[in-house]
Amino acid sequence: MLPLELPTLQNWSCHNCGGCCKQHAIEVTREEFERIVKQGWRGQPGFEVGQPIFVWSSGPVWNRRYRLANREDGACVFLDDKGLCRIHSKFGEDAKPLACRIYPYALHPAGKSVTVSLRFSCPSVVANKGRRLVDSQRDLREIERLLVPDDADQTPPPALTSRETLNWKETRLFVAALDEAFATPQGTFLVRLMRALFWVNLVGQSTFDKIRGDRIPEYLDIITSAAEPEVPADLTTLREPSRVGRMNFRLLAGQYARKDTAVEARAGWGGRWRLLKAAIRLSRGRGKVPALQPIFREVPFSQLEQSFGGLPVGAEELFTRYFRVKIQGMHFFGPAYYDVPFVEGFQSLALIVPSILWIARWIAASADRQALTLEDLQQAVTIADHHHGYSPLWGEYSFRSRVRTLARLGDIERLIAWYSR
Numbered sequence: 061m062l063p064l065e066l067p068t069l070q071n072w073s074c075h076n077c078g079g080c081c082k083q084h085a086i087e088v089t090r091e092e093f094e095r096i097v098k099q100g101w102r103g104q105p106g107f108e109v110g111q112p113i114f115v116w117s118s119g120p121v122w123n124r125r126y127r128l129a130n131r132e133d134g135a136c137v138f139l140d141d142k143g144l145c146r147i148h149s150k151f152g153e154d155a156k157p158l159a160c161r162i163y164p165y166a167l168h169p170a171g172k173s174v175t176v177s178l179r180f181s182c183p184s185v186v187a188n189k190g191r192r193l194v195d196s197q198r199d200l201r202e203i204e205r206l207l208v209p210d211d212a213d214q215t216p217p218p219a220l221t222s223r224e225t226l227n228w229k230e231t232r233l234f235v236a237a238l239d240e241a242f243a244t245p246q247g248t249f250l251v252r253l254m255r256a257l258f259w260v261n262l263v264g265q266s267t268f269d270k271i272r273g274d275r276i277p278e279y280l281d282i283i284t285s286a287a288e289p290e291v292p293a294d295l296t297t298l299r300e301p302s303r304v305g306r307m308n309f310r311l312l313a314g315q316y317a318r319k320d321t322a323v324e325a326r327a328g329w330g331g332r333w334r335l336l337k338a339a340i341r342l343s344r345g346r347g348k349v350p351a352l353q354p355i356f357r358e359v360p361f362s363q364l365e366q367s368f369g370g371l372p373v374g375a376e377e378l379f380t381r382y383f384r385v386k387i388q389g390m391h392f393f394g395p396a397y398y399d400v401p402f403v404e405g406f407q408s409l410a411l412i413v414p415s416i417l418w419i420a421r422w423i424a425a426s427a428d429r430q431a432l433t434l435e436d437l438q439q440a441v442t443i444a445d446h447h448h449g450y451s452p453l454w455g456e457y458s459f460r461s462r463v464r465t466l467a468r469l470g471d472i473e474r475l476i477a478w479y480s481r
């Protein structure tokens with residue numbers, strides 16, 4: 061097996077909140093299907109007559125793929141009243157489907173090693189609660205054994221830009237420079253993010269036929285140094301986002317604010333019609349923001365555009381850790397993120413910041429507050445990260461073209477400044 065690269069800042073242990081078992085559709089392989097059937101759940105408490113264990117998720121009749129069924133409230137059929145997994149309680153960790161054993165980890169082959177990242181849809185990850193990842197090496201090695209193919213070291217490097225792909229060693233230099241941009245103590249997280257955006261945009265405009273190998277560190281040195289004087293220390297001096305940018309952003313942030321669970325999927329055409337009406341309201345941006353899930357109240361769009369008095373204490377640590385975990389884990393481009401190149405992947409990752417802040421503002425406004433708390437921000441991170449890199453919509457043309465439009469207009473930086481004030 062290849063060596064694992066663990067994120068340097070993150071802790072995690074499962075605290076049995078059961079959240080993941082209520083949010084995710086768990087697809088099972090043929091082998092897992094048969095194993096669970098053999099476990100003999102029919103007729104056991106919690107598996108009343110008429111309660112399916114599996115539902116058909118995709119594939120033709122002759123090659124059906126199944127996922128675990130959900131109860132009325134969206135919880136997995138195996139989640140018990142105490143928030144514990146029945147399979148785990150009765151047969152142990154190994155008896156669960158692989159998808160359950162992996163969460164919230166994300167492992168990605170990266171040349172001669174495998175990077176480890178985490179999903180921040182898990183509240184324990186967001187709160188950095190639990191043991192150090194280095195103490196979970198044994199579990200991670202087991203996940204690697206089950207998940208990572210034998211020929212993982214043959215995985216080709218992901219593209220750097222829409223035109224160019226370098227080798228693994230060169231690509232990793234860009235990833236390391238990005239991590240360094242957030243490791244430095246100079247400037248606030250937002251200033252570091254703006255600087256990183258500045259030089260990553262320059263990478264997108266460069267060609268690399270002459271800048272290869274040993275010349276890349278020198279190139280990175282020049283563009284990262286050039287970024288420093290370009291970003292003002294006071295971000296309120298940046299122009300407001302453009303009208304087109306705001307409309308694209310509302311649609312994008314609205315997608316992040318959605319809850320796509322098994323319960324929503326069951327809503328069928330009625331649910332799709334509701335989403336279409338919500339998208340029309342989001343594109344207009346007048347009146348009230350449609351409550352996209354139960355935690356939100358309908359509040360005026362204009363209320364979310366007011367100042368919320370800056371970021372709460374703890375935001376620096378949370379955002380820095382979030383970015384460094386995603387960067388070190390290479391969880392924002394390539395196969396980990398819809399095969400998009402490094403530059404576009406980072407622009408997309410940067411856009412999650414105003415999206416999180418917009419959602420956090422909405423949570424606060426729903427509780428009649430005009431200032432953010434760290435809890436608002438933490439909840440917004442779990443909502444937004446649920447989709448990032450996992451919902452198929454993020455890889456579709458409409459979402460990707462929205463990211464590219466906002467980057468081209470120079471609105472990503474303005475949105476970050478606007479919603480952080």
Ligand code: SF4
Pocket residue numbers: 080081086128136137138139140144145146147148156157160
């Ligand atoms: S099988 Fe167990 S761990 Fe997996 S989603 Fe269901 S309750 Fe959760």
